[in-house]
Amino acid sequence: MTTIQTQLERVQARIQNACHAAGRPADAVTLLAVSKTFGPDAVAAAFAAGQTAFGENYLQEAVQKITALRHLPLVWHCIGPIQSNKTRLVAEHFDWVQTIDRLKIAQRLSQQRPAHLPPLQVCIQVNVDGGPTKSGVPPNEALALARDVAVLPHLRLRGLMCIPEPATDVEAACAVFKRATDLFDTINQTGLALDTLSMGMSADLEAAIASGSTLVRVGSAIFGQRSYVVG
Numbered sequence: 001m002t003t004i005q006t007q008l009e010r011v012q013a014r015i016q017n018a019c020h021a022a023g024r025p026a027d028a029v030t031l032l033a034v035s036k037t038f039g040p041d042a043v044a045a046a047f048a049a050g051q052t053a054f055g056e057n058y059l060q061e062a063v064q065k066i067t068a069l070r071h072l073p074l075v076w077h078c079i080g081p082i083q084s085n086k087t088r089l090v091a092e093h094f095d096w097v098q099t100i101d102r103l104k105i106a107q108r109l110s111q112q113r114p115a116h117l118p119p120l121q122v123c124i125q126v127n128v129d130g131g132p133t134k135s136g137v138p139p140n141e142a143l144a145l146a147r148d149v150a151v152l153p154h155l156r157l158r159g160l161m162c163i164p165e166p167a168t169d170v171e172a173a174c175a176v177f178k179r180a181t182d183l184f185d186t187i188n189q190t191g192l193a194l195d196t197l198s199m200g201m202s203a204d205l206e207a208a209i210a211s212g213s214t215l216v217r218v219g220s221a222i223f224g225q226r227s228y229v230v231g
């Protein structure tokens with residue numbers, strides 16, 4: 001068994017245990033494998049072990065990998081910040097974009113989504129803990145942005161994503177994640193049918209699942225430590 005397969009199985013077991021502990025069905029949470037800084041071989045190994053959804057942060061690196069692995073039925077999520085002059089590449093290569101935090105970016109992605117592809121699946125990124133260095137829309141602006149994005153023709157609004165600062169303990173992590181869940185519920189009550197709440201990473205996926213996450217983004221616990229820091 002490859003290391004990646006073993007680590008993938010460990011992460012899947014963590015997700016299942018967390019769902020069980022929270023009284024949620026085992027299939028309530030999707031695993032996104034964050035493959036940034038790892039090459040096509042690592043992605044192919046994870047695919048061979050059953051993983052199909054992958055997340056990338058850095059556009060140039062992502063486009064190379066997506067192109068190299070075009071023969072595999074993979075689903076690619078953009079989870080990094082997007083510059084407005086790079087939206088065309090994103091619209092042409094990805095299946096999902098989780099980092100919408102401005103209407104202008106969403107409009108460009110919709111205009112530039114190639115006609116032969118299905119709508120781009122998108123999440124609004126929310127700066128749920130007010131972290132100063134974080135991208136993401138402030139929570140009190142999320143509903144207005146969601147309404148504007150939901151009507152764009154070549155996008156399909158699926159939900160919210162957040163990247164809170166690492167918390168000191170599980171209770172603190174849950175308190176922040178719970179704010180995202182409350183916002184998600186509030187937006188859904190307005191009639192927007194969101195089904196994706198993207199939160200939780202290698203270190204805090206249990207707290208995120210306990211708080212209502214439907215998609216966890218896990219990198220190092222699957223692929224190992226990243227040997228360089230980018231971005």
Ligand SMILES: *Cc1c(COP(=O)(O)O)cnc(C)c1O
Pocket residue numbers: 034036057079080163201202203217218219220221
């Ligand atoms: C890198 C990254 C992850 C994965 O982080 P790990 O701690 O390696 O699991 C998840 N989400 C985003 C947005 C990232 O940039």
